[in-house]
Amino acid sequence: MQPAGSGPDDVLTYLAPSLAKHTGCTLIDIHPGRGLWSSKLHELIKPRTHILAEPYLEEYLPHLQPLLDRPGSRYCLVDWADKHLWKPQRYKEHGLLQNFHSGQDITTTTKNRNDSLLITANMAVPALPKRFGASSTSARSHRKLLDYAMDIKKSSGFQADGPVRLLMWLPMSEQARILPRSVEQRNQTAFHLEATCLLEQIVIGKRLQKPKYHLKDPSIELESRRRVPERMRTESVYIPPIQRGKLERPVHVSSGSVSGSVIYGLDKVNHRRTPDWLDELQSLRMRFRDRDFGQFTNALENDEKTEEPKSSKHHHKTLSPEYQRMMTLERHLKTLGNRRDKAKELLKEQSIIESLASAAHNDESSDAVQRAARTQELNERRNAFRTRLDAMPKLTRMQFDLSSDDRKALSMNPPLLMWDRRKADPIVAGKEDFEPQKELCLLDIEPRHPYPYSMISSQATYFELIASTLLRRSSQKLSALDQIAPGAVQALAPKVPTLWGLAQGWEQKMGDLRVRCITADMIYQLAVAWDQWSFKPDPADILAKFGDRDE
Numbered sequence: 366m367q368p369a370g371s372g373p374d375d376v377l378t379y380l381a382p383s384l385a386k387h388t389g390c391t392l393i394d395i396h397p398g399r400g401l402w403s404s405k406l407h408e409l410i411k412p413r414t415h416i417l418a419e420p421y422l423e424e425y426l427p428h429l430q431p432l433l434d435r436p437g438s439r440y441c442l443v444d445w446a447d448k449h450l451w452k453p454q455r456y457k458e459h460g461l462l463q464n465f466h467s468g469q470d471i472t473t474t475t476k477n478r479n480d481s482l483l484i485t486a487n488m489a490v491p492a493l494p495k496r497f498g499a500s501s502t503s504a505r506s507h508r509k510l511l512d513y514a515m516d517i518k519k520s521s522g523f524q525a526d527g528p529v530r531l532l533m534w535l536p537m538s539e540q541a542r543i544l545p546r547s548v549e550q551r552n553q554t555a556f557h558l559e560a561t562c563l564l565e566q567i568v569i570g571k572r573l574q575k576p577k578y579h580l581k582d583p584s585i586e587l588e589s590r591r592r593v594p595e596r597m598r599t600e601s602v603y604i605p606p607i608q609r610g611k612l613e614r615p616v617h618v619s620s621g622s623v624s625g626s627v628i629y630g631l632d633k634v635n636h637r638r639t640p641d642w643l644d645e646l647q648s649l650r651m652r653f654r655d656r657d658f659g660q661f662t663n664a665l666e667n668d669e670k671t672e673e674p675k676s677s678k679h680h681h682k683t684l685s686p687e688y689q690r691m692m693t694l695e696r697h698l699k700t701l702g703n704r705r706d707k708a709k710e711l712l713k714e715q716s717i718i719e720s721l722a723s724a725a726h727n728d729e730s731s732d733a734v735q736r737a738a739r740t741q742e743l744n745e746r747r748n749a750f751r752t753r754l755d756a757m758p759k760l761t762r763m764q765f766d767l768s769s770d771d772r773k774a775l776s777m778n779p780p781l782l783m784w785d786r787r788k789a790d791p792i793v794a795g796k797e798d799f800e801p802q803k804e805l806c807l808l809d810i811e812p813r814h815p816y817p818y819s820m821i822s823s824q825a826t827y828f829e830l831i832a833s834t835l836l837r838r839s840s841q842k843l844s845a846l847d848q849i850a851p852g853a854v855q856a857l858a859p860k861v862p863t864l865w866g867l868a869q870g871w872e873q874k875m876g877d878l879r880v881r882c883i884t885a886d887m888i889y890q891l892a893v894a895w896d897q898w899s900f901k902p903d904p905a906d907i908l909a910k911f912g913d914r915d916e
Contacts, residue, residue, distance in 0.1 A: 374405065375792060376567060376568055376792060376807065377405055377406065377409050379567065379602075379792060380567065380809070381409060383809075384409060384410055386480045387410050387412075387480055387483045387530070388410050388411055389410075389411060389412065389413050389481075390410065390412050390413070390480060390481050390482055390483050391412060391413060391414045391416070391461075391462065391481060391482050391483070392406070392407070392410065392412035392414070392415045392416065392483050392484075392485065393416045393418060393456070393482070393483070393484045393485070394406075394415060394416060394417050394418060394485050394486075395418045395450050395451070395484065395485070395486040395487065396418070396419060396420075396421075396450075396486060396487040396488070396490050397417045397418075397419055397425070397429065397487065398419070398425055398428070398487055398490065399425060399428040399429075400417070400425075400428050400429050400432055402485070402487070402534070403415070403417065403432070403485075404432060406485060407432075407439075407440075410483070412439060412483075413439065414439055414441065414461065415439050415440045415441070416441055416442075416443060416456065416461055417429055417432070417433075417440055417441065417442045417443070418443050418445065418450045419442065419443075419444060420444055420445060420446055420447055420450070421490070422442075422444045429442065441461065443459070443461075447505070451509060451512065451522070451523075452522075453465055453522060453523050453525070462482075464481075465482070465525070465526055477527055478527050478528045478529075478530075478812075478814055479524075479526045479527030479528060479529050480530075482523065482526070482529050483529070483530055483532070484523065484529060484530070484531045484532070485531075485532040485533070486509070486531065486532070486533045486534070487533075487534045488505060488506040488509070488533055488534060488535050488536075488539075489534050489535055489536045489803070489805050506533070506535055506539055506543075507539075507542070507543070507554050510533070510543060510554055510558060510810075511553070511554050511557060513531060513562075513810070514554075514557040514558055514560070514561040514562065515557070517561040517562070517812045517813070517816060518561060518816060518818075518825075524812065527814075528811065528812035528813075528814045529812070530809075530810065530811050530812075531808075531809075531810040531811075532567075532807065532808070532809055532810075533807070533808045533810065534805050534806070534807055535805065535806050535807075535808065536803070536804075536805060536806075537569075537570035537804045537805065537806055540566070540569070540806045540808070542554065542555065543555060543558065543808070544564060544566055544783055544784050544808065545782060545784065546586070546782065546784045546785075547767065547771055547782075548767070548770045548771055548774050548781070548782070548839065548881040548882055549767055549839050549881070550839075551782070551836070551839065551881055552836060552839075553832065553833060553836045553837075555782075555783075556832060556836050556885070557832070558783070558810070559781075559782075559783055559884075559885060560813075560818070560885035561812060561813055561816065562810050562811065562812055562813060563810075563811045563812075563813060564783045564808060564809070564810050564811075565787060565788060565789075565791075565808070565809045566784070566787065566791045566806060566807070566808055566809075567791055567792065567807040567808070567809050568791055568792050568793075568794050568805065568806055568807035569791040569792070569793055569794070569806050570793075570794065570795070570804030570805065570806060582705075582708075582709075582712075582767075582768040582771060582772065585768070585771050585772055585775055588775060589775060589780075589784070589785045592785075593787060593789065593790055596787070596788050596789065597788070597789045597790070599788075600788045600789060602788060602789040642694055642697070643694075643698070645690075645694065646691065646694040646695065646698065649687060649690060649691040649694070650691065652687065653687070653688070653691060658685050658687040658688065659685060659688070660684065660685065660688045661682035661683060661684060661685060661688075662682065662683045662684070662685045704758075704760060704761045704764050705764065707757070707761050707765070708761060708764045708765040708768050709768075711750075711753065711754070711757075711765050712765070712768055712769060712772065714746075714750055714753075715750065715769060717746070718743070718746050718747060718750060721739065721742065721743045721746065722743060724739065725739055725740055725743055726865070766879065770879060770881055770882050773867070773882050774882050777882075777884070781882055781884060791806075818885065818889045820889070820892065820893075821896075822904075823896050823904045824892045824893055824895075824896045825892075826904045826907065826908065827891075827892040827895045827896060827901075827904075827907075828888060828889060828892040830849060830907055830911060831846065831849075831888050831891050831892060831895070832888050834846065834848065834849060835880045835883060835888070836880070836881075836883075839881050840879070840881070841879075841880055841881070842876065842877055842878060842879055842880060843858065843864075843875055843876055843877075843878040843880050844876035844877065845880075846891075847876070849902070849907070849911075850900070850901065850902050852900065853895070853898075854875055854876045855875075855876075856898055856900070857891055857894045857895055857898065858875045860890070860894040861887055861890040861891055861894060863884075863886065863887050863890070864878065864883075864887060867879075867880075867882055867883065867887075
């Protein structure tokens with residue numbers, strides 16, 4: 366799968382300023398496929414060595430051979446199995462990375478980025494006859510990115526000589542889990558990339574993968590988009606509007622801005638990310654209006670005077686399948702709208718409670734009567750609010766929880782999700798821009814340097830264990846820490862003040878706190894507090910019980 370036509374030129378023009386520092390580098394090109402992207406990138410950065418690492422030569426050698434046969438070619442080809450393509454020692458053994466260290470013989474900590482090495486990888490390889498031991502595209506891409514993040518932490522692998530940049534092509538179906546737009550989609554891979562990398566989406570397909578269960582509040586998505594033009598001006602980035610999709614174009618809103626928290630001023634904007642079946646409903650409405658089908662089977666002539674005749678006149682008739690489907694979708698739409706409206710109303714009440722809780726938390730007034738009155742008002746609102754939450758239907762409560770967490774994620778400084786931190790909108794490309802035709806996305810991944818979390822061995826063990834435990838499911842709660850060691854929440858949560866902010870001012874039990882908005886800083890503080898805990902389990906016992914989560 367390769368960008369075709371003018372696609373590579375547009376992308377590389379956008380990337381050219383940041384790629385200038387890699388001129389004359391060693392370029393490792395994993396799964397180059399037909400070599401279209403490879404040749405364009407080669408022309409731009411003029412690498413001293415361009416390693417084409419393609420295990421499927423029987424498919425792609427005819428396309429790559431012209432590159433190898435060019436006069437003075439700096440290309441070289443290896444056809445190792447996929448498991449060897451990400452191991453720098455293999456390249457060193459074959460004399461392809463002559464100045465590269467394995468990491469064990471480095472006597473001082475590397476302080477500079479390793480711009481003499483650049484990796485580009487195509488993880489959207491079309492389906493080929495499966496080899497023994499090969500994994501799916503999804504599992505392979507997530508595993509490689511997780512390994513990449515772990516190498517940054519340990520200064521190992523390709524990161525042994527300093528942080529190394531990665532350009533990775535992925536199917537659009539995978540980008541939502543790696544660069545999520547909602548906390549519902551945030552998983553362990555996304556968390557570790559947030560902790561270790563600066564990630565920008567350079568190319569995006571025209572069709573986004575929508576959340577599986579619930580939709581992101583449209584006002585939150587609008588606020589995220591509203592912030593992008595200022596970042597683009599700061600970074601001097603410009604993308605012609607014709608290359609942006611509907612979700613990537615700047616938003617101009619006359620009222621409603623956010624300072625510290627989101628965003629009820631945008632409520633008047635009539636914009637919704639709609640469920641997949643809405644197109645079907647709109648089509649059915651138009652067909653019904655145009656008399657393409659009637660309310661009853663074989664009864665179009667009965668619908669000439671009215672589109673919706675009274676059922677009492679036609680009790681002996683059978684409703685047509687199209688009409689039944691249309692009414693079912695209408696009910697779904699009404700239910701979804703009611704659910705969103707109730708969640709929206711509760712979000713406003715929650716915002717008031719948060720403000721009262723924050724004021725009470727920071728209150729240094731000496732007037733005991735006023736403090737008692739404010740505390741009483743806060744407790745009354747909390748209790749009434751929790752009563753309303755407990756009485757809500759399950760799906761409405763889940764919609765509220767998601768909207769609340771997405772709002773909190775965007776309100777953080779910096780925003781929690783890497784998508785909400787983007788410096789610029791991505792270039793939009795359709796499947797016609799690729800060969801074969803399939804929509805892809807391009808991620809530009811640079812390690813955070815220096816890595817911000819310095820930990821001793823035991824703290825690193827706790828960090829990985831806490832992260833994997835809390836982020837196992839998007840609905841996980843802080844009480845999951847007690848699965849590792851009973852009493853952990855009660856002992857450790859008070860030592861991490863930033864967790865109070867996640868409590869939203871109305872959570873009464875810290876163990877009930879949803880943790881899909883937990884940050885790497887919070888988990889780092891938990892790991893340090895855990896290491897200082899008098900009743901902490903021995904790291905060896907943890908590894909024996911849970912295994913090494915890095916593997």
